[in-house]
Amino acid sequence: MSDTTTQSSSSPEPRPHFHAANHGNLPPVSNQLLGCEDLDVYYGAFRAVTEVDLEFNRNEITALIGPSGCGKSTLLRSLNRMNDLIDGARVEGTVNFMGQNIYAKGVDPIEVRRRIGMVFQKPNPFPKSIYDNIAYGPRVTGMSVSSMDDLVEESLTKAALWSEVKDKLKAPAFGLSGGQQQRMCIARTIAVKPEVILMDEPCSALDPIATMRIEDLMHELREDFTIVIVTHNMQQAARVADRTAFFTAHAEETTGNRTGVLVEFDRTAEIFENPKDKRTEDYISGRFG
Ligand SMILES: Nc1ncnc2c1ncn2[C@@H]1O[C@H](COP(=O)(O)OP(=O)(O)OP(=O)(O)O)[C@@H](O)[C@H]1O
Ligand SMILES: [Mg+2]
Numbered sequence: 001m002s003d004t005t006t007q008s009s010s011s012p013e014p015r016p017h018f019h020a021a022n023h024g025n026l027p028p029v030s031n032q033l034l035g036c037e038d039l040d041v042y043y044g045a046f047r048a049v050t051e052v053d054l055e056f057n058r059n060e061i062t063a064l065i066g067p068s069g070c071g072k073s074t075l076l077r078s079l080n081r082m083n084d085l086i087d088g089a090r091v092e093g094t095v096n097f098m099g100q101n102i103y104a105k106g107v108d109p110i111e112v113r114r115r116i117g118m119v120f121q122k123p124n125p126f127p128k129s130i131y132d133n134i135a136y137g138p139r140v141t142g143m144s145v146s147s148m149d150d151l152v153e154e155s156l157t158k159a160a161l162w163s164e165v166k167d168k169l170k171a172p173a174f175g176l177s178g179g180q181q182q183r184m185c186i187a188r189t190i191a192v193k194p195e196v197i198l199m200d201e202p203c204s205a206l207d208p209i210a211t212m213r214i215e216d217l218m219h220e221l222r223e224d225f226t227i228v229i230v231t232h233n234m235q236q237a238a239r240v241a242d243r244t245a246f247f248t249a250h251a252e253e254t255t256g257n258r259t260g261v262l263v264e265f266d267r268t269a270e271i272f273e274n275p276k277d278k279r280t281e282d283y284i285s286g287r288f289g
Helices: 020-025 072-078 109-115 130-140 148-158 178-191 208-221 234-240 268-273 278-284
Strands: 032-043 046-057 061-065 089-097 116-119 196-200 226-230 243-251 258-267
Touching (some): 032 226, 046 061, 046 226, 061 072, 072 089, 072 226, 109 116, 116 178, 130 148, 130 178, 148 178, 178 196, 178 208, 208 234, 234 268, 243 268, 258 268, 258 278
Parallel strands (some): 046 258, 061 226, 116 196, 196 226
Antiparallel strands (some): 032 089, 243 258
């Protein structure tokens, strides 16, 4: 893909840094790195997601929330062409990354997935050592790496795991706790130097302490990356996200099929304190979903 924009982590400009407490003072959307327009996602004839427009800003965390089955995972996977790997899945509309449609002819999906990485609900270490898990991506993508040891250390440090594993890098990754495995998977994603990290309920298999560590980590990662997170935990969205998109499933008039639609997208504080749509209000107040 052509790199037309300066990558945020290498930008010499000091970037504003927003903490959770500043949710209400964010600038308007203006710093878009990734976005989708008129996005429909189908599984065969079934349209799982309908006409979604969203913009994701550099160095922000955006949360996708909504009831089960409203298409959050489907949408998330369409943002880095992960749906290509699912039989029958088809995307219509555009997903723009740095001004380029990732579904355009000639775009390499492997390169898309390197630059827009993904962390899954359940930690999925490879049956390899911790070191080899982190080095795997750089090796298979043929990244030019001056020192793999340094890259492994840097990635594990950024994922807040280095101090816990530095003396057992050659031990199997399966020996780590669930929370450590998830941070290792984040380190593995970071190692190939993506711009965006997509996270699909990354804390749902973790206890509250491991969850807090991941949330703290997300705040640190926001300095270098743009993050999109799916979460069922509304407190989590309120704690970590700069912006929140609320989805629901509604019945299509013609077929009666339930399809996912974007109801409201705004700064997180607005969504939780001053929702504009009754459906958002009902959901966040626990009356639905
Ligand atoms: N591989 C697939 N093949 C066919 N239909 C699918 C597939 N994956 C998801 N769907 C359907 O698409 C719709 C959206 O599913 P999706 O998993 O994206 O929802 P979700 O919002 O992530 O739900 P949850 O909160 O339960 O994870 C659902 O109706 C689901 O049954
Ligand atoms: Mg899901």
